[in-house]
Amino acid sequence: MTVHESIKAPAGVPGVPRPATPAHVIASDAEAIAVAHKVAAEIVKGASERDLNRSLPLAELDLYSQSGLWGINVPKRFGGAEVSYKTLVKVIEIISAADPSIGQITQNHLGIVAAIRTVSDEAQQAQLFGEVLKGVRFGNAFSEFGSKRAADFETSFVDAGDHVVVTGKKFYSSGAILAHLVPIVATDDQGRAWYVIADRDAEGLTVINDWSAFGQRTTFSGTVIIDNVKVPKSHVVPGYKGYEKPSADGAIFQIIQVAVDTGIAKAALDDTIAFVKSKSRPWIDSGLDKASDDPYTIQAVGRLSIRLHAAQALLYQAAEAIDDALIDATAEKVAWAQVVTAEAKVLSTEIAIEATNVLFELAGTRSTLAEHNLDRHWRNARTHTLHDPVRWKYAIVGNYVLNDVKPPFHAWS
The missing domain is CATH 1.10.540.10 (Acyl-CoA dehydrogenase/oxidase, N-terminal domain)
Incomplete structure (x- = not known):
């Protein structure tokens, strides 16, 4: 074979x-x-x-x-x-x-x-x-399902004159299914990673609808097969250069993930408030007529709101650090953008999971009925926050603060 x-x-x-x-x-x-x-x-x-x-x-x-x-x-x-x-x-x-x-x-x-x-x-x-x-949309064919580490790529391309030929297999390909162009991370004969941007309908490029995760269901982040796909050299982007010297590229990929999670948390909190006000019943021992008057519910909603606002504040601070690093990409400014983005990732992960979980505790048993589909918030949060493990973000921040060690420099940091 x-x-x-x-x-x-x-x-x-x-x-x-x-x-x-x-x-x-x-x-x-x-x-x-x-x-x-x-x-x-x-x-x-x-x-x-x-x-x-x-x-x-x-x-x-x-x-x-x-x-x-x-x-x-x-x-x-x-x-x-x-x-x-x-x-x-x-x-x-x-x-x-x-x-x-x-x-x-x-x-x-x-x-x-x-x-x-x-x-x-x-x-x-x-x-x-x-x-x-x-209005052309880029998709994604970056990660590989079976490689030892996320940054290990078996997909590669060869020079064929005025074009290159790419071969490989990808997974977690969010957006590729409805893209117009599909950037493929592929290595050259020196092991350097490039973005090889193929036409979505290029011969040999197959996008399979096999995304089965319980959350983020409609990202369709499934498999892309690349079998001798021809790509003009005008669409071969030297991605590796973005990590040869300080740049904000890694932090930019990361901070967008943070914003997705604060968006999930906000939606869950908004739905919690709406459900408690319109559908939830007060607890039997409260003596109250409205669930929204329950002091414990009020306290819990206050906690969630504060934690969401804290995550958003760090998100916006990190974005400002990225803007600063784009103007002047020194090693120090890039590292600071990475660190604040890591801090924001920690808080956004925590509030997304907490808000989507506490929703049911505050809204009550009725909120679990399938007709409301409120569990989608938790499923989305639990699935999306698995990007770039938070336990490593704590370590990045701690090592920077304690030992003046700059974060690792790649697309996941």
Whole structure:
């Protein structure tokens, strides 16, 4: 059996067409926030049903990417808004509170845009950023299911003149199923990792709908098979350069994950409050007429709100540190952006899990009925917070504070 025969897979899901009309181009930070609220108001409507049915959110993604929000970190000199990362994480948080799967799908797209800014030459930036501003969506074919460590890649490419040929297998491929272009992390003959950006419908590229996780169900983060896929060299991005010297690229990939989790926590807290006010009954011994007057419930909601606001404050502080590192990427500023992002990851993980768990304690047994599907919040939080283990974030922060050791420098830190 040849290598190529060994990676044959069942028929995948067909790709989706590129937008028929150019996306809106957002002009400012304020507009980005306003548009995010409008998009969120639409995608929240079917979020529970999509979770229950594992429905492909094609219409929702089209609305989202055509709104211009997928181009907000394109630099101004290429026609983008180049919003601050404080604005960008607020956008992700707003979208994720409406549907965290859709919020997560954006993560790798925006991370790739940031990486292109760091490592690509002028011509490649102009070409790829032009595609993004038209509404083209990047997917993700980064991680590999069977490798020893997350940063170990067996997928590779060979030079074939005016193009390269890529072969491998990926998993956790969030967004690839409904993408227009699929960045594949693949190594060259020197072991360096590149983003090889293939057309979604390229011959030999198969995206399989086999994502079976109990949470974040509609990210469709399943398998991508890459069997002798041809990619023009104009779409081969030297990702490894982003980690040859200090850059904010790793922190950017991380901070978007944080914003997804604070969005999940906010949605859970909002649903807790709404349920307690409208459906929950006061406890028999309270002597109260309304569950919302229960002093223990009031105290618990206050605790959750404070902890959410603390996580958000660290999220925004981390975003400001990233903005600072983008202006002046010294080793010290990049390390500080990584550290504050790690701190925010710890708090966002804790409040996402706590808020989605305490929801049922405060709302009562009625809140567990299938018709409400409130368990999706906990399932989403428990699944998404497994990205980049928090126990290692504590160690990163502690080693920095105690021993002046800078965080490891890669896409997971």
